[in-house]
Amino acid sequence: MGWVFKFINSSIGKKFMMALTGSFLLIFLVIHLIGNLTLFFGADAFNAYVLTLDAIKPLIRIIEIVLLAAFVIHILNGTRLWISNKKAKGQRNQINGSPQNSDVFSRTMFLTGSIIFIFLVIHLGTFFWRFNVSDPMGFADEHQYYNMVVYFFNIWWYAVLYVIAMVLLGYHLNHGFQSAFQTFGWNHKKYTPWIKKIGTIYAIIMALGFAAMPLYFLLGGGN
Amino acid sequence: MEAKKLNLTLQIWRQKNSKSVGSFVEYKVQVSPDASFLEMLDEINNELEAKDQEAIHFESDCREGICGTCGLVINGRPHGPLQKIATCQLHMRNFKDGETIWVEPFRAKAFPVIKDLMVDRSGFDKILQAGGYVSVNTGGVPDANSIPIAKDQASLAMDAAACIGCGACVAACKNASAVLFVSAKVSQYALLPQGQPERYRRVERMVKVMDELGFGSCTNTYACEAECPKGISVSNIARMNREYVLAKVKSKEIVD
Numbered sequence A: 001m002g003w004v005f006k007f008i009n010s011s012i013g014k015k016f017m018m019a020l021t022g023s024f025l026l027i028f029l030v031i032h033l034i035g036n037l038t039l040f041f042g043a044d045a046f047n048a049y050v051l052t053l054d055a056i057k058p059l060i061r062i063i064e065i066v067l068l069a070a071f072v073i074h075i076l077n078g079t080r081l082w083i084s085n086k087k088a089k090g091q092r093n094q095i096n097g098s099p100q101n102s103d104v105f106s107r108t109m110f111l112t113g114s115i116i117f118i119f120l121v122i123h124l125g126t127f128f129w130r131f132n133v134s135d136p137m138g139f140a141d142e143h144q145y146y147n148m149v150v151y152f153f154n155i156w157w158y159a160v161l162y163v164i165a166m167v168l169l170g171y172h173l174n175h176g177f178q179s180a181f182q183t184f185g186w187n188h189k190k191y192t193p194w195i196k197k198i199g200t201i202y203a204i205i206m207a208l209g210f211a212a213m214p215l216y217f218l219l220g221g222g223n
Numbered sequence B: 001m002e003a004k005k006l007n008l009t010l011q012i013w014r015q016k017n018s019k020s021v022g023s024f025v026e027y028k029v030q031v032s033p034d035a036s037f038l039e040m041l042d043e044i045n046n047e048l049e050a051k052d053q054e055a056i057h058f059e060s061d062c063r064e065g066i067c068g069t070c071g072l073v074i075n076g077r078p079h080g081p082l083q084k085i086a087t088c089q090l091h092m093r094n095f096k097d098g099e100t101i102w103v104e105p106f107r108a109k110a111f112p113v114i115k116d117l118m119v120d121r122s123g124f125d126k127i128l129q130a131g132g133y134v135s136v137n138t139g140g141v142p143d144a145n146s147i148p149i150a151k152d153q154a155s156l157a158m159d160a161a162a163c164i165g166c167g168a169c170v171a172a173c174k175n176a177s178a179v180l181f182v183s184a185k186v187s188q189y190a191l192l193p194q195g196q197p198e199r200y201r202r203v204e205r206m207v208k209v210m211d212e213l214g215f216g217s218c219t220n221t222y223a224c225e226a227e228c229p230k231g232i233s234v235s236n237i238a239r240m241n242r243e244y245v246l247a248k249v250k251s252k253e254i255v256d
Helices: A002-009 A012-042 A043-055 A057-089 A109-132 A145-153 A156-183 A193-217 B037-051 B123-130 B151-161 B168-172 B177-191 B199-212 B221-225 B235-248
Strands: B006-014 B025-030 B100-104 B113-114
Touching: A002 B006, A002 B235, A012 A043, A012 A156, A012 A193, A012 B199, A012 B235, A043 A057, A057 A109, A109 A145, A109 A156, A145 A156, A145 A193, A156 A193, A156 B221, A156 B235, B006 B199, B025 B037, B123 B177, B123 B199, B151 B177, B168 B177, B168 B221, B177 B199, B177 B221, B177 B235, B199 B235
Parallel strands: B006 B100
Antiparallel strands: B006 B025
């Protein structure tokens, strides 16, 4: 089995792991967005959605464990890559010519990823923790999940934080989507231009879709 | 009629040896727009030597863009601002009168500075020694064209083989990754029947040596492709990723 660990610790193996976990997270985001769109259909729709997830809890728990593993590997491996790549470069050039030879999305993956990580911690603390563990405000106990969302997204700075994080998520996804294909070795003259376009459209839909929720409630929707 | 000379300020990286700390030294020059970048450096060196000062060390050989010896980072870009040329093919007419030009060596931990603008690129040779070859059996000379190869396949292999091993990809990469170079070498053999016997062993060994030498990991910024003097495509990197994973999964040999 030693060869497996040697593979995932090689330079190509490390990016392969980023692509593998990243692809899984790309799929998760789609499901997360579709489910949460029920917020736009009012309290009953959203609360029913949360209770449906509750009804299939054992299955959800398994998915959550896989999801947690994907996030942990993606974050730790990405950090490890960033550190080793900094070391490999050593002293940088006085003049930074990179804006002329590469796009900003690809060069800022660690930065956007780090900010998304901070967001993720806040996000889980706000919703996941209260839904699953304990809610000092008692929304979850009475199945008032919708009202909890409304409460938080009416805090203006909280909603703005969400929107900023979602814009950066879009940046991260725009590079990540096509990058995963390249890492898996799927670069083709005919399909790669399409993959890049689809990746950009995907990133825009995710950023707009998720950002629309705090904005909707902040601007008085749902009341 | 000779064209009007350009007045330029050059900030050139000077470093005594691999151990010492370098710094930029300013040189004011008057140069013909028809001069190449390296000819301009030659002129500065002539003046320095006339004044009994130490010349600026830089590498060059063929000066026609095919040997891959020259390589400077000019205003932050390997081989300068133009695309698909080596430093020797860059001419001063591409710069404006009065401009300040920053000249630095290729930067990467695996390419240590030897002196001034010269870096040690022997890491590339070590990667090639690990697998950048094909085995040729002894015996009579085989007939030419005895193995049919589709034209598009041959062209892909030739495009990969256009790599001159200059190292601009490493210099362009924010991670100092050598994957464009290594993938071009892997591809030029993997695409042809002659390269099949060592197919998996080659990619595994070359990547292993690449990692050991301290080159970084690719993050798909594609800066390498943009700066490559030979326009080597990043599709080669995808091919190498594929070959490497296949080798790890299929090969019966365990390369550690």
